[in-house]
Amino acid sequence: xxxxxxxxxxxxxxxxxxxxxxxxxxxxxxxxxxxxxxxxxxxxxxxxxxxxxxxxxxxxxxxxxxxxxxxxxxxxxxxxxxxxxxxxxxxxxxxxxxxxxxxxxxxxxxxxxxxxxxxxxxxxxxxxxxxxxxxxxxxxxxxxxxxxxxxxxxxxxxxxxxxxxxxxxxxxxxxxxxxxxxxxxxxxxxxxxxxxxxxxxxxxxxxxxxxxxxxxxxxxxxxxxxxxxxxxxxxxxxxxxxxxxxxxxxxxxxxxxxxxxxxxxxxxxxxxxxxxxxxxxxxxxxxxxxxxxxxxxxxxxxxxxxxxxxxxxxxxxxxxxxxxxxxxxxxxxxxxxxxxxxxxxxxxx
Amino acid sequence: xxxxxxxxxxxxxxxxxxxxxxxxxxxxxxxxxxxxxxxxxxxxxxxxxxxxxxxxxxxxxxxxxxxxxxxxxxxxxxxxxxxxxxxxxxxxxxxxxxxxxxxxxxxxxxxxxxxxxxxxxxxxxxxxxxxxxxxxxxxxxxxxxxxxxxxxxxxxxxxxxxxxxxxxxxxxxxxxxxxxxxxxxxxxxxxxxxxxxxxxxxxxxxxxxxxxxxxxxxxxxxxxxxxxxxxxxxxxxxxxxxxxxxxxxxxxxxxxxxxxxxxxxxxxxxxxxxxxx
Numbered sequence: 243x244x245x246x247x248x249x250x251x252x253x254x255x256x257x258x259x260x261x262x263x264x265x266x267x268x269x270x271x272x273x274x275x276x277x278x279x280x281x282x283x284x285x286x287x288x289x290x291x292x293x294x295x296x297x298x299x300x301x302x303x304x305x306x307x308x309x310x311x312x313x314x315x316x317x318x319x320x321x322x323x324x325x326x327x328x329x330x331x332x333x334x335x336x337x338x339x340x341x342x343x344x345x346x347x348x349x350x351x352x353x354x355x356x357x358x359x360x361x362x363x364x365x366x367x368x369x370x371x372x373x374x375x376x377x378x379x380x381x382x383x384x385x386x387x388x389x390x391x392x393x394x395x396x397x398x399x400x401x402x403x404x405x406x407x408x409x410x411x412x413x414x415x416x417x418x419x420x421x422x423x424x425x426x427x428x429x430x431x432x433x434x435x436x437x438x439x440x441x442x443x444x445x446x447x448x449x450x451x452x453x454x455x456x457x458x459x460x461x462x463x464x465x466x467x468x469x470x471x472x473x474x475x476x477x478x479x480x481x482x483x484x485x486x487x488x489x490x491x492x493x494x495x496x497x498x499x500x501x502x503x504x505x506x507x508x509x510x511x512x513x514x515x516x517x518x519x520x521x522x523x524x525x526x527x528x529x530x531x532x533x534x535x536x537x538x539x540x541x542x543x544x545x546x547x548x549x550x551x552x553x554x555x556x557x558x559x560x561x562x563x564x565x566x567x568x569x570x571x572x573x574x575x576x577x578x579x580x581x582x583x584x585x586x587x588x589x590x591x
Numbered sequence: 592x593x594x595x596x597x598x599x600x601x602x603x604x605x606x607x608x609x610x611x612x613x614x615x616x617x618x619x620x621x622x623x624x625x626x627x628x629x630x631x632x633x634x635x636x637x638x639x640x641x642x643x644x645x646x647x648x649x650x651x652x653x654x655x656x657x658x659x660x661x662x663x664x665x666x667x668x669x670x671x672x673x674x675x676x677x678x679x680x681x682x683x684x685x686x687x688x689x690x691x692x693x694x695x696x697x698x699x700x701x702x703x704x705x706x707x708x709x710x711x712x713x714x715x716x717x718x719x720x721x722x723x724x725x726x727x728x729x730x731x732x733x734x735x736x737x738x739x740x741x742x743x744x745x746x747x748x749x750x751x752x753x754x755x756x757x758x759x760x761x762x763x764x765x766x767x768x769x770x771x772x773x774x775x776x777x778x779x780x781x782x783x784x785x786x787x788x789x790x791x792x793x794x795x796x797x798x799x800x801x802x803x804x805x806x807x808x809x810x811x812x813x814x815x816x817x818x819x820x821x822x823x824x825x826x827x828x829x830x831x832x833x834x835x836x837x838x839x840x841x842x843x844x845x846x847x848x849x850x851x852x853x854x855x856x857x858x859x860x861x862x863x864x865x866x867x868x
Contacts, residue, residue, distance in 0.1 A: 340832070451710075466710065468710050468711075468731065477706075578832075590816060
């Protein structure tokens, strides 16, 4: 057997180059460095476009932004508690409460987040473990080219006209869960009495064209014409419409639904002050106003920001939004696994 | 084996022990807990898995997907591999075509299938334009769609070992078969096919294990209404936060694959005797 001969000189060259590449010091900005998470899709787009430049100019720090679903983030943090991979994380209410239970977060640094004063008190965690940066509104999304009369209530999804055209989203996503809770409440149930919602889904099954694994996938299904009607978030629908997908969102008779998202500083982060400063910028008036505008429409939590354009059709301000159908995650979390399982069995073909 | 060779394998051995062996043992240990909070040692998770028809269905569907993918790949791959060996002038072109899919990421290849099979995708549009269908056929999010997409993605892993096996057949044996009066079909059936068995088994092993564990393609082409083991593991671990049960599902999948691999290996040893003996 003959192997190609590697000369000692070449080997040394290669080894030298490799060592240099690995040993090269990490370039750090003068203002410090923060690693943050955001949600994939419209959130990531909006954060890269508005939040990161604002953070850079306000604090001078570099941000490494990672897109990660809240449940995945909780898992990553739980796996490396003493040396968390992120300094600031974005959370939905459900995973946030799980994280609080696991002791994954620390209070924001006092004085580093002056913008907290502009938030309604219920938008800040009592112990300062997180601040609500946005609220997402959900309603009935439909293809306005193929559905001429806008649907008026969730019950309309049961119409035989929508056979094979309704999209569902898995109960393992926040949207799937809050929608089921909204259905249960509409039909006389609640977080602990979900049977009406499951019965509704069972009746809906002949109409179901696809079950999306996450809300982002719902957008793809609308785009490819695989589904024409489903529950969805205002910001996702607006972002699809901006891409010329003929989708619109309408208010169900039972009311708009609401999902709130938070930012939290991770326990054991090396830079709690910088992480808190990052949250402060996310709560600032200019950033929240930009995020609330086209094409993202993420409802602001800073009460100084008035609701403009599309948002104005839904509510006047953060206070009014608080009246929408909400989910008690303290009740849902302990039974989440059970509900996910029940949903999976129900929709499996 | 010389001492130097032994030492040279040490880094890989350490790597496997550290990053495969120990984590696997950990997963097995986690699977032996009775509750999501990791209390109580026992085999409740395994009992829960096998006593439930839903779970057994998920396992069977996953294995069935592996079998379907493998059969499609054997049927599609064998002629290509045979042509590759039989037509030397086309070799470069064929090899390029076989390897081309490997140069694109699985996610991209999977999305291509989503576009092809969708309600307003390539196939449905063509059929509608030809006036053959009124409403779109449901192609995407069906078990058949997953098997076809999976087969295309795994195809090179079947063709490459087959090329090696067919290429290794001594041309004199085939000539001898012809001289002794066997026709083309008989030679193919009695000489070429049996001599390809080792390559066929290697290909089967690679394709089958790849297909049963391909999370991305199964999820994107299969949609939320089909359940396969890899996504089930992910869902139980990450979304339901039930690590012990997720570990059980993972161990069940691993053991099932190991069992099938051992059977194939045993067949491989027998066929090796058949080929040379």
